[in-house]
Each structure stands twice: as structure tokens, then as C-alpha cells.
Amino acid sequence: MSASVKSAQRLLAASGLARASLALTLSLPDQIAARLSERIVSGAYAPGQRIMEQALAAEFAVSRGPVREALRILERDGLVTILPRRGALVSDLSIAEVKEIFDIRAMLNGLRDRLIAEDASRKNVLAALEPHVAQLTRLARDTKRGHDYVETVWTINHVLTQACPSARLKTILDSLARQTLRYSQLGLATPERRRQSVHHWQNLLEALRKGDGAKAERIARDRVTDSRDAAIRALDEVNRPAATPRKPRAA
């Protein structure tokens, strides 16, 4: 058996998803990128942390070539920043950058939801969406289940993005969502914000049912903008009192 196939299988075995026939269709760099992506999004790798090629190559039992390609993929997704002769750092977004990304998401989520509202074959999405929004309504009343609320919002967003009739938009939105995953939950930390949020989602569902694209767009936009403001307020709170000496950010 070849070295590359052995490596791929080893990696799969380590990752716990050893469905060989299916998973082998993903290239080695793609697999490595996926696993690193998890770690970054979940916070296992801290923002600003340096990622060393050799250590990863050793861990995954591959050479540095595929690791380098994986890091390029993550750079494309905005999860790491590659500096010449310094290597890859886990992206550490400034407040200004978080705001920028939320602004872009506000526009593109608006487009997404408008396209879905105007899509003739949106019935399936609506059916898939309704139970989640109902769940959201219940969770919004319960002060203690903030985490579950955030999780459900994430699911709804995911369902909508996947239902988006524009492949290009889907790709961009996925990338932006991953980059701001850590910050989105900041914006839903208070029961008040969750009540405001659930209201948006209920209205969106109605607009989608009616096929009212303009309204769906407006709601999506307001929703993300509110989320942005809440997240930035939370970030300000966190940063100000401690006056934390932050590590040098990834430019």
C-alpha cells in the first residue's frame, strides 16, 4: 500500500470517522483543514496562537506539504493569518473587524433570505424550519437555557444557508459564520436579547411563508445588525474593565 493512502487512513482512524470509501474522496489537505477548523472554532486553539507546521505534520503523521496546503485553506476561510517567514497564527479579530464582518453578514443574510423567500421551491425549507423556530420560542421564555438558544439559532441559520439557491453566496456565508461563531453567542447572552431575537425569527418565518422577499431581507438585516451591536457591547464590557494586555493581533 502506498504511503499517501496509509497516511490518509491513519488520519481518518485518528479522527474517528473511518468511513473509508466516503471520506477518502476528501484530499489530505482538506481533511487536515477540517480538523484544524474544528479546533479553532471550538476555541481549542486560542486566538493569536502560533500554529507550527512540523508539530501538526508529526501529529497527523504526514509531511509538511499537506499541512502547508491545509493552512492555506484555513487562511482562505479567515481562520488563520499567514505571515511571511512567521507562519500561521489563529486569527484574533479586533472589535473593528468583528463589526466589519457582521456588517457584511447583515447584507448577505438579507440577500440569502430574500432569495429563499422568492424561491418557488421553498416549501421544504419552511417545513424544516418551523419546528426549530417553535423550539426557539419555547427556549426564549426560559432564562437559564441560553446555550440551547444559541445552538438552535445556529441550526436555523445553517438550514437557511444550505437552502440558499446561490452556491457562491453559500460559500461566503459559511465562511463568515465560522469566523464570527465565537462572537455570535456574545450577542445572545441576555434574556432580553433572546426575546428580541425570537421576535425577528418569527417575523422572518412569516415573510418567507408569504414569499415577501423585501420584508425577509429587511428582517434579516435588522436581526444581524442587532446581533452585531449586542456583540460589540459585550466585547467592550469584557475588554474595558480588565484592561487586558492583549497579545499582538494577527494582522
Added chain:
Amino acid sequence: MSASVKSAQRLLAASGLARASLALTLSLPDQIAARLSERIVSGAYAPGQRIMEQALAAEFAVSRGPVREALRILERDGLVTILPRRGALVSDLSIAEVKEIFDIRAMLNGLRDRLIAEDASRKNVLAALEPHVAQLTRLARDTKRGHDYVETVWTINHVLTQACPSARLKTILDSLARQTLRYSQLGLATPERRRQSVHHWQNLLEALRKGDGAKAERIARDRVTDSRDAAIRALDEVNRPAATPRKPRAA
């Protein structure tokens, strides 16, 4: 002297921009990507064409490593599509994909122009913009100078994007503009369309002067949407009568 520095200089010499001290700050993959980008955007490489690593490595007198990284960069920019075990193909967009990208640009150009309109320090941009819009007004009257008109529109767009206060948005817009460069001119091929276009630009300039963000956004959006519809009409015209047997598209 090291092999890598030698390679970089050789590449620079061949490219004709041998300002060593400045250009050497760009990594080898970046330089290669930049040169390939030119060729793709200019049409020297045809859509759907396969790009072979070894040939490029030989041409640029480097090994395949940097070439592979350059192709990853181009993939991020959407200029090539990399298929596993098949290598890189010059992106060949379907009409649906062109439409998708224009829709995204409509939203994000709207955001860009709104941000500029609401930016306190927009005076410089306005000053830089005015002569170009004046030039545009003159060119719109001249039926024969379609190419110059397109060129000037491109310049105006570039100035606006560079003036955008959001770095993240700047990056995305640059990438999208490059991907649709070939199609944008299709949408400005007729004198009528140019008259419609110049009207948009004049209105935008006024909205920017007044600091009217909402209006600037609306105008930008309409402008790109009009451009989209014209480009798609033109693409339909080109594709229908000949019934061209198109090469298999890069997915």
C-alpha cells in the same frame, strides 16, 4: 546566493518589474499568483483551460511547490478551480454563477458606498472621484468610446473600493470584481446602457456629497443590478444563436 533568492529575482526580471527591494517583500507564490491572475483576467488563459504545474514551474524557473501554493491563492480568489487529481482549471462561470456574483456585488457595493457616505473623512475620495465622473459624463455622449467608458467605470469602482473603511469588505469586493471583470464590460456595450450608467454615477456622487448613506446604498444596488441584467442579456445573446458546444465547465 541562495536558490530561492535567485529564483525570485529571475522571476522579477522576466516579469519586467525588477524593483528588487520592493518586490522581494512579496513571497514567491504571491508573485506567481499575481502573474497568473493577469493572464486569466486578461483572457490569455481561456476559461476551462487546464493549468499544469510542471509547465509553470519550468517557465518561472522554480519548483512545483510555490506553483501549487500560487494556484491555491488563485482558487481563493475564484480565478481557478482545483479538482482532486486533476489539477487547476481556469474558472469558467455559468450564467447562473455570473448572476450570483452580481447579486452579491449589488449588496456589498451598496454597503461600501453607504459606509463611504457615512464616513466623516470622505472629502478626499470625493475630490479624487469628481474628475473621473466628469470624464464619464463626456464619454457617455460619445457613441464610439465604449472601451474608454468601461475603463473609467473600472477606475471609479477601484477608487471607491480602496476608500472603503472596511478592510474585510475591500478584500471581498476586489476578489468579486476580478472574477466578473470579463462580464462587466458586456453590460456597458450599448450607448443606452452607458447613459443609464452615467446617471447612476452622477446620483451616487451627489449622495456621497450629502452624506446620505441610505441613498448611496440604494443607487449602488440599482446600478449593479442593472449591470447584472444587461450582462446576462448579452450572455444569452452570445450563447443562443451559435448554440456553441461549450467545454465542460469547472465545477
Added chain:
DNA sequence: GATTGTAAGATTGTCAACAATCTTCTTGAC
């Protein structure tokens, strides 16, 4: 004559080693 199987060539994927550069630790002077 068209179609399928096969073999040779071409091309991508991966690896290990070397060169260049950056970091860090030590050493020395003030």
C-alpha cells in the same frame, strides 16, 4: 465501424532534505 480493455505516458500528491530566516538564550559591557 463503434466500443471496450489495456498499456504507456503524463500529471498530481506526498515526502524528506537542505537553505534562509527568525527567535531565543546566553554572554558581556556599561
Added chain:
DNA sequence: GTCAAGAAGATTGTTGACAATCTTACAATC
């Protein structure tokens, strides 16, 4: 005690070679 200079180590950038896979051309068969 602090700071600067230098050396050792670590890390990235690049290369050439090998392995796996894909493409193409040719031949055999229906």
C-alpha cells in the same frame, strides 16, 4: 541591574525525487 551583540536552536521556504492516479492512444472484439 539593564541593555546590546552574538550564537545556537527552531521554523519556514524551496527543491527534487518517488508513488499514485489520470489521460490518451492503440488494439482487440463485437
